[in-house]
Amino acid sequence: LRECVVCGVCCRTTLPAAQVSTGDLSLWSILKNAIGKELSKITMPVGFNEPLSFLQRMTEYMEYAHLLRLASEQDDAVARMQYVAAFAVSALGSNWQRLGKPFNPLLGETFELERPEFRIICEQVSHHPPVSAFHADSDNFVFHGSIHPKLKFWGKSVEIQPKGTVTVELPKWKEAYTWNNVNCCVHNIIVGKLWIEQHGTMEVVNHSTGHRAILEFKSASWSSKDLHRVEGFIVDKDKKKIKFMYGKWTELFRVTDPQSYEDYLKENAHKFKSEGKKSDKSDSPAHTPKKVLAKLNSLKVSPFKASVSTDNDDGPDDPPEGDIPASDSTFSIDIPNSVTLWEADQRPENSADYYNFTGFAMALNEMDAELRSKMCPTDSRLRPDIRKLEEGDVDGAAAEKNRLEEKQRETRKARKASSSKKDWKPRWFAQDTNPHTGQEDWLYQGGYWERNFKELEVEDIF
Numbered sequence: 001l002r003e004c005v006v007c008g009v010c011c012r013t014t015l016p017a018a019q020v021s022t023g024d025l026s027l028w029s030i031l032k033n034a035i036g037k038e039l040s041k042i043t044m045p046v047g048f049n050e051p052l053s054f055l056q057r058m059t060e061y062m063e064y065a066h067l068l069r070l071a072s073e074q075d076d077a078v079a080r081m082q083y084v085a086a087f088a089v090s091a092l093g094s095n096w097q098r099l100g101k102p103f104n105p106l107l108g109e110t111f112e113l114e115r116p117e118f119r120i121i122c123e124q125v126s127h128h129p130p131v132s133a134f135h136a137d138s139d140n141f142v143f144h145g146s147i148h149p150k151l152k153f154w155g156k157s158v159e160i161q162p163k164g165t166v167t168v169e170l171p172k173w174k175e176a177y178t179w180n181n182v183n184c185c186v187h188n189i190i191v192g193k194l195w196i197e198q199h200g201t202m203e204v205v206n207h208s209t210g211h212r213a214i215l216e217f218k219s220a221s222w223s224s225k226d227l228h229r230v231e232g233f234i235v236d237k238d239k240k241k242i243k244f245m246y247g248k249w250t251e252l253f254r255v256t257d258p259q260s261y262e263d264y265l266k267e268n269a270h271k272f273k274s275e276g277k278k279s280d281k282s283d284s285p286a287h288t289p290k291k292v293l294a295k296l297n298s299l300k301v302s303p304f305k306a307s308v309s310t311d312n313d314d315g316p317d318d319p320p321e322g323d324i325p326a327s328d329s330t331f332s333i334d335i336p337n338s339v340t341l342w343e344a345d346q347r348p349e350n351s352a353d354y355y356n357f358t359g360f361a362m363a364l365n366e367m368d369a370e371l372r373s374k375m376c377p378t379d380s381r382l383r384p385d386i387r388k389l390e391e392g393d394v395d396g397a398a399a400e401k402n403r404l405e406e407k408q409r410e411t412r413k414a415r416k417a418s419s420s421k422k423d424w425k426p427r428w429f430a431q432d433t434n435p436h437t438g439q440e441d442w443l444y445q446g447g448y449w450e451r452n453f454k455e456l457e458v459e460d461i462f
């Protein structure tokens with residue numbers, strides 16, 4: 001049995017203390033002077049944090065890692081793509097209702113996690129701009145990437161662009177898949193209840209066969225019945241539609257054949273028309289991934305090139321002010337001949353009192369004696385500020401956070417002043433071009449799991 005050396009609980013399913021309310025302190029009072037600005041330089045009170053480092057938060061991509069194993073077990077390239085696409089959607093499931101801000105990782109901070117389906121190592125490789133890199137592996141797959149989250153405040157909402165690419169490699173098939181992250185938006189900063197949506201087009205590319213899954217994360221700004229919806233097609237290298245995929249990133253993801261989807265649309269046309277009139281600003285029938293079709297039209301047929309997502313810096317479309325848009329229930333998400341590829345696990349019962357964490361997230365900061373004795377001294381679990389917040393000590397967390405940031409500044413000054421003039425370099429990752437996309441990326445250099453941390457004289461960052 002694993003027992004956490006910090007809280008004493010075995011394989012915990014909850015945190016040591018419930019979330020403390022921020023009381024009268026409003027987000028607006030802190031952010032009102034930052035309209036139109038990048039938020040990485042604004043200091044937010046710890047009360048708005050969740051007790052995880054962004055490195056731990058990134059690790060939540062792995063919650064449904066079995067989907068990558070399933071992908072590698074399929075003999076057919078389309079079936080493999082289905083599971084890789086389902087994994088890409090599942091990786092976002094834990095973001096539902098998660099409105100706490102993870103702690104910014106310190107430069108050189110690491111986080112490791114070993115689970116039956118995989119192991120992962122993450123490192124904060126740059127501070128300004130903040131870049132986090134990760135590398136996960138198992139017997140069947142490699143999953144790696146780097147993320148540079150850009151937060152921009154637009155007044156009523158905060159728009160988050162998680163810049164960077166992620167890559168899945170299936171060695172058995174000598175295949176690499178890459179995709180971009182979609183944008184994320186936190187609404188109702190000034191009034192109403194905060195809510196989060198993910199929107200934009202995600203393109204999962206199989207660089208060996210030319211198959212693509214082009215998925216649209218619909219915005220509820222246009223029509224509340226689109227809330228959380230994801231729809232799109234798997235196409236081959238000649239742009240032929242092979243599968244229709246649909247679901248909600250908060251709940252489930254399914255696949256069917258394009259014919260069943262077309263028939264379903266025809267049979268239900270009357271229903272979509274009347275529903276559309278109520279709230280939809282456009283007259284085209286609901287339930288068509290318009291952006292996916294536009295994307296398809298603009299795609300060049302083979303020889304294909306992975307297109308890189310375009311930036312959108314115009315700010316989000318704000319939905320009508322007030323509440324969280326209600327998702328419909330009348331609207332079917334069960335098209336004939338569908339297979340469910342992914343379903344989100346239920347959140348723990350007490351989740352609402354614990355930052356809306358999933359069961360997977362609850363255990364991320366756990367540390368048993370064995371792990372403590374072998375893990376790297378730069379691991380997020382050893383951050384005193386996060387630990388204090390987890391225990392419900394907000395003031396203690398704030399004090400520790402200040403101390404750590406001050407220490408980080410001092411280290412940077414000392415490094416600059418030192419005669420060696422050597423720039424700081426990450427220990428486990430190096431900047432390079434992603435061989436599949438040609439984009440700048442951070443690639444794992446190996447060595448972490450040998451665990452020679454003593455000999456390597458790893459820096460004391462806490």
Ligand code: CLR
Nearest residue numbers: 095098099100101102149158160162181184186
């Ligand atoms: C979304 C999924 C992406 C990676 C990613 C990057 C940044 C994360 C974001 C995800 C989720 C939302 C997030 C954000 C950083 C800050 C923001 C956690 C995981 C929170 C909700 C900001 C709260 C505070 C503001 C309201 C000021 O692939």
